[in-house]
Amino acid sequence: MASLKVPASVPPPHEDAEQLHKAFEGWGTNEGLIISILAHRNAAQRNLIRQVYAEAHGQDLLKDLDKELSSDFERAVLLxxxxxxxxxxxxxxEATKRLTSSNWxxxxxxxxxxxHDLFKVRQAYHARYKKSLEEDVAYHTTGDFRKLLVPLVSAFRYEGEEVNTMLAKSEAKILHEKISDKAYSDEEIIRILTTRSKAQLNATLNHYNNAFGNSINKNLKEDADNDFLKLLRxxxxxxxxxxxxxxxxxxxSIKKLGTDEWALTRVVTTRAEVDMERIKEEYHRRNSVTLDRDIAGDTSGDYERMLLALIGHGDA
Amino acid sequence: MASLKVPASVPPPHEDAEQLHKAFEGWGTNEGLIISILAHRNAAQRNLIRQVYAEAHGQDLLKDLDKELSSDFERAVLLxxxxxxxxxxxxxxEATKRLTSSNWxxxxxxxxxxxHDLFKVRQAYHARYKKSLEEDVAYHTTGDFRKLLVPLVSAFRYEGEEVNTMLAKSEAKILHEKISDKAYSDEEIIRILTTRSKAQLNATLNHYNNAFGNSINKNLKEDADNDFLKLLRxxxxxxxxxxxxxxxxxxxSIKKLGTDEWALTRVVTTRAEVDMERIKEEYHRRNSVTLDRDIAGDTSGDYERMLLALIGHGDA
Incomplete structure (x- = not known):
């Protein structure tokens, strides 16, 4: 469930676009106004605002936001x-570029x-970068990381709920054998994780747990740790x-010495419209404190206000 | 250019559907009528006929065709x-199944x-088989063949004409080094062939030819031949x-002792609406005889008539 709060009555896009334009005018920027609009519109509404803004002002809204805002708040609003x-x-x-590279x-x-959403990402990648996503991932990774990441980003997994129990059993056995042999990047492990549907994989991993007495991730933790094993888990x-x-x-990202704003912003902006309510539940259960409170304690100013608005804190 | 010939005035789909239904009636089937309709309708028209046929007769046209026809002619009409x-x-x-498996x-x-067409195939695969294409390919192949085929069927290549000349040069060099080392299934060869756009790949292979004096396929022929090298070429x-x-x-498929109808039917049915005219040109140039004549010489009956209609022989 999404955490985004959209008011019952939303102004027409040209009004939102005008308000945003006003927020940029004069000395200083009206950050509160920007948050009150953008952090309370869904993807379709934000797209419309961008369109209308471009028509009215001959400029991409994102370019103007980029000019007016700065640091963590800017990144949150732009993303x-x-x-x-x-x-x-x-x-x-960004994750394929040298300085910001991230297999995670x-x-x-x-x-x-x-x-389907992953396929839309691949289409957007063509349009924006004149290359394919898998092309950049393959070019900028090596070894075991490439072996895992290229099929992951190229996958178009079946999304039905059908499960083949025989297959789940036989593939749980394969996974267990390979892990027992410490062959963590074996092509069979890669094949199973990168091509099977999530429902099928779930059945396989449940069977793994039942048949071998441990979850697969527990077994993957028993060896000396390294970056590939972490990524695999x-x-x-x-x-x-x-x-x-x-x-x-x-x-x-919150608890570490010095908040990791890069990750915090990414998770909040990418999940607010998807499953942030579930994530907040999980967070509360695991930390005995709400995500709202932890974010408020660790961030400040417009950045804090933007994140809190996106995770549905207070009234829309 | 397509070889398919669609008449200037096409009957409405319900009329075509009725005619087809009539062709199945009574003793024996009117194959000529089936060819005169289906072999002269484009994909959108055939889809409409199938829809209308199913509505009128509560049966998939393909099922009825399957019941009425046989052998090579049946396969050609169904495909x-x-x-x-x-x-x-x-x-x-079919190509992932044991008895009909084919990496080619x-x-x-x-x-x-x-x-985009390859992506549509992957969508159709989900719908029809409740699995993903790459899942079946990965499961039913091994070793070097899997290494090559899984990324090939998962690719969503960029299709713009942009070419990066520096990259073409550096990747031509990589290809040449790996081939000189006889490392034909090296992951860099696989990466370049499976992720780069066709325009970029073309530039790379042209540079290969210029820099090293031979086409890549010529170099790939110099070693003792095997199935993987053949597939790579x-x-x-x-x-x-x-x-x-x-x-x-x-x-x-035509010249071999006993025609390979499996391949012949596949090429004719999959290319008739795409680039069969170019293929026919190429065939004539390379064999000093037209494809029409060779097909007529090597096949017979309704199968021959069906193939000739699809490659645009005679009048529609």
Missing amino acids: WTLDPAERDAYLAN VLMEIACTRSS ATIKCLTYPEKYFEKLLRL | WTLDPAERDAYLAN VLMEIACTRSS ATIKCLTYPEKYFEKLLRL
Whole structure:
């Protein structure tokens, strides 16, 4: 469930566009006005505002926001205002660049979006970067990471609920054998994780747990840890319990010495319209404090207000 | 250019559907009537006929055709009548089955369709088989073949004409190094062939030719031959000169001792609405005889008539 709060009666897009334009005028910017509008409009409404704004002012709203805002608040507003597929394409592209490279972001986008949404990301990537997503991922990764990430971002998983129990059993056995042999990047592990439907994978991992007495991630933790093993466990978490994956990411990004705004902004802007309510529940349960309170304690100013608005804090 | 000939004035779909229904009635089937209708309707028209037929007779036209027809003629009519994406999904599925398995068919579908058409095949595969195409390909292949085929069928290549010349040079060098080392299934060769746009790949292979004095396929022929090398060369041919690939496939399927109707039917039904005119040109140039004449010499009866109609022989 989404945390985004859209008021019962939304002004027509040209009014929103005018208000935003006013917020940029004169000395200083009216950040409160920007938040009160953009943080309370859904993707379709934000797209319309961008269109109308461009027609009225001959300028992309995102360009003007970029000019007027700065630092963490700017990144939050820009990411949020983008269309979801465009936003994911942007984040994925950033994740292939040297200074901002992140295998985790690529995995997260590939594993927590629906098959159709992931395909829309690949289309948006073509349009924006004149290249394919898998092309950049393959070019900028190597070794085991490439072996895992390229099929993950190229997948178009079946999304039906059908489960083949025989197959679940045989593939649980394969996974267990390979893990027992410490062959973590074996092509059979990669094949199963990158091609099976989430329902089928879930059945396989449940059977793994039943047959071998431990969850797969527990077994994957028994060896000396390394970055590939961490990514593999996160992949499994994203495919089976995305809300737990996001809860942990939020927890670590808030609790660490110096907040990780990069991750915090990404999770809030990408999940507010999807499953942030579930993530908040999970967060409360795991930390005995609400996400609202932790975000308020760790951030400040317009950035804080923007994040709180997106996670549905207070009244719309 | 398509070879399919659609008459200037096409009867409404319910009339075509009625005529087809009549062709099935009584003792024996009127094959001529079936050819005169179906072999002269484009994909959208055939879809409409199927819809109208199902509404009027409570039965899928394909089921009735299956009941009435037999052997090579049946396969040609059924494949042709299917919607292109559905047909490719069917052929790809067949190519993953034990008795009809074919790495070539999978490669051919992955490399000669446009990116969007390949994605439509993947959607049709979900709908028809309740699984994903890459899932079945990964499951039913092993080793080097899997390494090549899974990314090929999962690709969503960029289709713009932009070319990065620096990249073409550096990747031509990589390809040449790996081939000189006989590392034919090296992950860099796979990466370049499976992710780059066709325009970029073309530039890379042109540079290969200029810099190293031989075409890549010539170099790939210098070693003792094996099935993987053959598939690799065919992949390169499909990505750069699809009409030459299809010409050769037709030539071999006709010239071999006993015609290979399986391949002949596939090429004719999948290319008639796409680029069969170019393939016929290529065939004539390479064999000094027209494709029409060779097909007429090597096939007979309704099957011959069906193929000739699809390649645009005589009047519509």
